[in-house]
Amino acid sequence: MSKVDDLNAMNELHWLIDMVQTIEVGLVVLDRQYNIQLWNGFMENHSGISPNDIKGSNLFDRFDDLPATWLKQKMESVFLLNNQAFISWEQRPYVFKFRNYRPITGRAEFMFQNITLLPLSSLTGQITHLSMIVYDVTDVAINKMQLDNATDKLQLHNQTDALTLLLNRRYWLQNAVQEFERFNRYCEPVSMLLIDLDHLKQINETYGHIAGDRAIQHVAHVMKKNLRTTDIGGRYGGETLGIILNHSSATESAIQAERVRAEIEAAEFTYNSRKIKVTVSIGICELTEELQSPDKWLDKTDEALALAKVSGRNCIKAIGTQL
Ligand SMILES: Nc1nc2c(ncn2[C@@H]2O[C@H](COP(=O)(O)OP(=O)(O)OP(=O)(O)O)[C@@H](O)[C@H]2O)c(=O)[nH]1
Numbered sequence: 001m002s003k004v005d006d007l008n009a010m011n012e013l014h015w016l017i018d019m020v021q022t023i024e025v026g027l028v029v030l031d032r033q034y035n036i037q038l039w040n041g042f043m044e045n046h047s048g049i050s051p052n053d054i055k056g057s058n059l060f061d062r063f064d065d066l067p068a069t070w071l072k073q074k075m076e077s078v079f080l081l082n083n084q085a086f087i088s089w090e091q092r093p094y095v096f097k098f099r100n101y102r103p104i105t106g107r108a109e110f111m112f113q114n115i116t117l118l119p120l121s122s123l124t125g126q127i128t129h130l131s132m133i134v135y136d137v138t139d140v141a142i143n144k145m146q147l148d149n150a151t152d153k154l155q156l157h158n159q160t161d162a163l164t165l166l167l168n169r170r171y172w173l174q175n176a177v178q179e180f181e182r183f184n185r186y187c188e189p190v191s192m193l194l195i196d197l198d199h200l201k202q203i204n205e206t207y208g209h210i211a212g213d214r215a216i217q218h219v220a221h222v223m224k225k226n227l228r229t230t231d232i233g234g235r236y237g238g239e240t241l242g243i244i245l246n247h248s249s250a251t252e253s254a255i256q257a258e259r260v261r262a263e264i265e266a267a268e269f270t271y272n273s274r275k276i277k278v279t280v281s282i283g284i285c286e287l288t289e290e291l292q293s294p295d296k297w298l299d300k301t302d303e304a305l306a307l308a309k310v311s312g313r314n315c316i317k318a319i320g321t322q323l
Pocket residue numbers: 196197198199200201202204208209210211212213216237238239309313
C-alpha cells in the first residue's frame with residue numbers, strides 16, 4: 001500500500017470513529033461475556049458515563065436495573081443464530097433507563113427506545129461480538145400514545161349517551177345482539193328490561209323540558225346504582241332506558257327491577273328548588289329459543305312494558321313468565 005493509500009485509510013477510519021461518536025443513536029459493542037467494548041457519545045450523554053470509565057465493564061454489572069434474563073436470552077440467540085433481533089418500545093418502553101430531556105415530549109419521564117441487536121463477526125468469520133443500536137423514539141411513542149388515547153376517547157364518546165352517560169341506543173343494541181348470539185351458543189339465562197318514565201310529557205309541560213331531562217338523569221342514576229358488573233345499561237330511546245341482565249332469569253330480573261322501581265318511587269330530585277317525584281314502568285323479557293332474533297326479543301320486552309303501562313304504571317310486568 002502506498003503512503004497516500006495509508007493516509008486515505010487513516011482518514012476514513014478517523015471519520016468513521018467521529019461519526020460513531022457523534023451520531024444521534026446509541027452504539028454499544030459487547031463481547032461474548034457482555035463486556036462493553038464500545039460506548040459512543042450518545043450513550044455517554046444519556047448515561048453520564050464516559051467510554052473510558054465503562055470500557056471493559058460487564059454491561060449487567062454496570063446497569064443492574066436491566067432486564068438481565070430476558071435481554072441475555074435475546075442476545076444469546078443473536079450470538080448463536082447469527083440473526084438480528086429487534087426490541088420495540090411497545091414491547092418494553094426502554095432497556096436503558098435514560099431520562100427524557102426533550103422539550104416537546106417533556107411529559108415522558110424516560111426515553112422510549114427501539115433497539116436493534118446485530119451480530120458482529122471477527123476476521124475469521126466467527127460471531128465474537130454483538131452491537132446494540134439504541135434509537136430514541138420518545139417523539140414517536142408519545143404521538144402514538146396520544147393518538148391511541150384520542151381514539152379511545154372518541155370511541156367512548158361514540159358509544160355514550162350525552163344526557164345519562166349510559167351506552168347510547170346504537171351501542172346498547174349492538175350489545176343486545178351480542179348477548180343474543182351468546183345465548184344461542186351457551187344457553188345461559190339472559191333477560192332484557194325496558195324502564196320507562198311515567199308521564200314525562202306532563203313533567204315537561206309542568207316544569208319545563210330541562211326538568212324532564214333531569215328526571216331522565218335521575219332515573220338513569222338510580223338504575224346505574226343497581227347495575228351489577230355483568231349488566232349492560234343503556235338509553236334505548238327518549239325516556240326509555242334498557243338493561244340486559246346476564247345470568248338472570250325473568251324471576252331473578254324482577255327482583256332487581258323491583259329494587260329500581262321502589263327506589264325511584266321513594267326518591268325525589270330537586271329542580272329549581274322544587275322537589276319532584278317520578279315513577280317508572282318496567283317490562284321484562286327473558287330470552288328463550290322461541291325468540292328467533294334480537295328484534296323479537298326487544299319487541300316482547302316492549303310488549304311487557306306496554307302491559308305495565310296499561311296496568312296502571314309504576315309496576316313491573318314480564319312476558320311469557322309468571323312473576
Ligand atoms: N325532557 C325530555 N323529554 C323527552 C326526551 N325524550 C322524550 N321526551 C318526552 O317524553 C314524552 C313522552 O311522551 P309519551 O310517550 O306520551 O309518554 P309519557 O308522557 O311519559 O307517558 P307514559 O309513558 O305513557 O307514562 C314526550 O313529551 C317527549 O317529548 C328527552 O330527552 N328530554
